[in-house]
Amino acid sequence: MTPTSRPSEDTAALLDVRDLRIVYDSPRGPVEACSGVNLTVRPGEFVGIVGESGCGKSTLLFGIAQLHTAPARIAGGEVRFLGEDLVTLPPKELNDLRWRNLAVVMQSAMNALNPVRTIGDQFEDAILAHEKWSDEEIRERSAEVLRLVAIDPVHLGSYPHQLSGGMRQRAMIAMALLFTPDLIVMDEPTSALDVVAQRSLMVQIKELQQKLGFAVVFVTHDMSLVSHFSDRLLVMYAGQVVEFGPTRTVFDTPSHPYSRSLLDAFPSIRGPKVPLLGIPGDPPNLADPPEGCRFNPRCPVAQEACRSEAPELYTLEASPDVQSRCLAHRPTDPIDISSPATEVTAS
Amino acid sequence: MTPLLETRDLSRHFKVGGKLFSHRLLHAVDDVNLTINEREIVALVGESGSGKSTMARLLAQVYKPTAGQIAFQGKDLAQLRGRKQHLQYRSDVPMVFQDPFASLNPVYRVSHGIKRGLKLHRPELSARERHQELLRVVAAVGLNPPEEIIERYPYELSGGQRQRIGFAQALAYRPKLILADEPVSMLDVSIRIGLLNVMAKLRDEEGVSILYITHDIASARYVSDRVMVMYGGHVVESGPTESLLADPQHPYTQLLLSAVPDPRAPLEVTAEAAKAEPPAVIDPEPGCRFRARCPLAVDECAHVTPVLRTVEHGHTAACHVTAPTEVAAA
Numbered sequence: 001m002t003p004t005s006r007p008s009e010d011t012a013a014l015l016d017v018r019d020l021r022i023v024y025d026s027p028r029g030p031v032e033a034c035s036g037v038n039l040t041v042r043p044g045e046f047v048g049i050v051g052e053s054g055c056g057k058s059t060l061l062f063g064i065a066q067l068h069t070a071p072a073r074i075a076g077g078e079v080r081f082l083g084e085d086l087v088t089l090p091p092k093e094l095n096d097l098r099w100r101n102l103a104v105v106m107q108s109a110m111n112a113l114n115p116v117r118t119i120g121d122q123f124e125d126a127i128l129a130h131e132k133w134s135d136e137e138i139r140e141r142s143a144e145v146l147r148l149v150a151i152d153p154v155h156l157g158s159y160p161h162q163l164s165g166g167m168r169q170r171a172m173i174a175m176a177l178l179f180t181p182d183l184i185v186m187d188e189p190t191s192a193l194d195v196v197a198q199r200s201l202m203v204q205i206k207e208l209q210q211k212l213g214f215a216v217v218f219v220t221h222d223m224s225l226v227s228h229f230s231d232r233l234l235v236m237y238a239g240q241v242v243e244f245g246p247t248r249t250v251f252d253t254p255s256h257p258y259s260r261s262l263l264d265a266f267p268s269i270r271g272p273k274v275p276l277l278g279i280p281g282d283p284p285n286l287a288d289p290p291e292g293c294r295f296n297p298r299c300p301v302a303q304e305a306c307r308s309e310a311p312e313l314y315t316l317e318a319s320p321d322v323q324s325r326c327l328a329h330r331p332t333d334p335i336d337i338s339s340p341a342t343e344v345t346a347s
Numbered sequence: 348m349t350p351l352l353e354t355r356d357l358s359r360h361f362k363v364g365g366k367l368f369s370h371r372l373l374h375a376v377d378d379v380n381l382t383i384n385e386r387e388i389v390a391l392v393g394e395s396g397s398g399k400s401t402m403a404r405l406l407a408q409v410y411k412p413t414a415g416q417i418a419f420q421g422k423d424l425a426q427l428r429g430r431k432q433h434l435q436y437r438s439d440v441p442m443v444f445q446d447p448f449a450s451l452n453p454v455y456r457v458s459h460g461i462k463r464g465l466k467l468h469r470p471e472l473s474a475r476e477r478h479q480e481l482l483r484v485v486a487a488v489g490l491n492p493p494e495e496i497i498e499r500y501p502y503e504l505s506g507g508q509r510q511r512i513g514f515a516q517a518l519a520y521r522p523k524l525i526l527a528d529e530p531v532s533m534l535d536v537s538i539r540i541g542l543l544n545v546m547a548k549l550r551d552e553e554g555v556s557i558l559y560i561t562h563d564i565a566s567a568r569y570v571s572d573r574v575m576v577m578y579g580g581h582v583v584e585s586g587p588t589e590s591l592l593a594d595p596q597h598p599y600t601q602l603l604l605s606a607v608p609d610p611r612a613p614l615e616v617t618a619e620a621a622k623a624e625p626p627a628v629i630d631p632e633p634g635c636r637f638r639a640r641c642p643l644a645v646d647e648c649a650h651v652t653p654v655l656r657t658v659e660h661g662h663t664a665a666c667h668v669t670a671p672t673e674v675a676a677a
Binding site: 052194196199225227266268275 | 394395505506507508535536537538539540541543544562563564565566568569589592602603604605606607608609
């Protein structure tokens, strides 16, 4: 591990992912979906992870929660959470931590809830796996968390199909809150919802987070979604972190060409209508990633050096809380990418 | 000029639940007047359950209307007789589906679906012409090189490429109007723009009209010429894209616009009244269906269903408060 890849030891971190490598074994050889990811999450912090399908963001999240199953395996690195390394923690102790301290909200609430059992029954299962509470206590706590997400506790007796998509997703979040965990990891919890429901769910997650003080790791492909909610933003591309920094800084002055391209892929609802190009091409095949910078075949400002030299995650001199995996930011002999790249239209 | 497609007071109700003789009616679509002109992309915007997919299915003749008419090129669809006329309509108005992972047959190469459509809808083509046409439509949706792409199986393509195949399939029929039901919602944000650009290109170069059904009003703005906003089965606002979005009249349109995440806007968390509960459309009483969530609701909203009134040229809204009287159109 190079010293440049970790700018500072974050001792206050709740979650500290160090050089995590996750590999899928395939008949054609191993495919590395997470290549040395470093990530710290402080208590009460909201960290967004964005990237395209297949960039390894969900794999990373599964790695954090140790929910990966074969053919995925952890090929190296640590996931330190509350002082323990989850990678080497025995299953029994891991089970104690899960749900109580570390909860997961999955992408599709339609599939994550059992369709033939009531919401209340499923809450009860989760509680009894960890605590020996009386029926009364279980009912009380279940009703309490449902109220937190603005669902009438009468729905404890409802089946999942009787709830709307947004309510189901909120019920999943309520379930994650049963033991008021320190960290909730969420995998695109809003992707099945429409904009208004999505917005209201995001506002609600943020409010709960401020009220209860848990930290959130939020995975999404929609960068604009987390723009108003996350404290820090991690941009992933082809299994690597390409940019990590305070959300506002990343949005205002994206330092990696990929982040800038992602940002420019959104049609805006305000301001002048400009033709957009999206990001040409497709994400690379992780079994055979491109030489040099992995983004170089799609990069609008790629130079000769980018095709041969693999960049590391450099800490920006101008703003030390931002890291960027672009040769333009390497401390010695940075390349020049001042170019015809599209400007971010401010209006 | 006759519009390409026009609906008159189109409604579709579904029976739900209830006992044997007392079933209740869900009003999925109520009294919708929609026009689509030639070479035009019309965006139908609304949340889940607003009736926009039911509209697409009505136009695709998957459902029969409960009331009202659909006229295509001036001809009432109820007048279509026989397999030939129906087949002609289906080739004129094909549909592109939401889920590119489910809408292509996984055991056939992607050329299969396009060729089948060509055989069915354009039997006059020789095998050679068919192959030429296959390559043409695949190239027209931006898949290069077409010779190589058509040999692939769906699993060998990314989501964006698969959805382009969906459009190529529709394009092979030489359509007049493509019904695109949420064609980009399953795709990555970075890929969506490419597909929206394909839609604009089909309009500009192939002269096809598109009904673009979406819940993403920002993408509707990017690609469409006109927008119709649906809520609870009603059209609540309609007009040219730019003027409607610059000056939205209906409170629901305003809510939709405010919910769009805009990374360029300043950072703030506002807990606005975004009570995202669906409207009651089962045996609805008269009145505005948005009133329960509406910040502007007045007494009248609970008794009288607002009708679309012109607020400026071509821009109509159905609201008692913001569009109370008809403005004489210039």
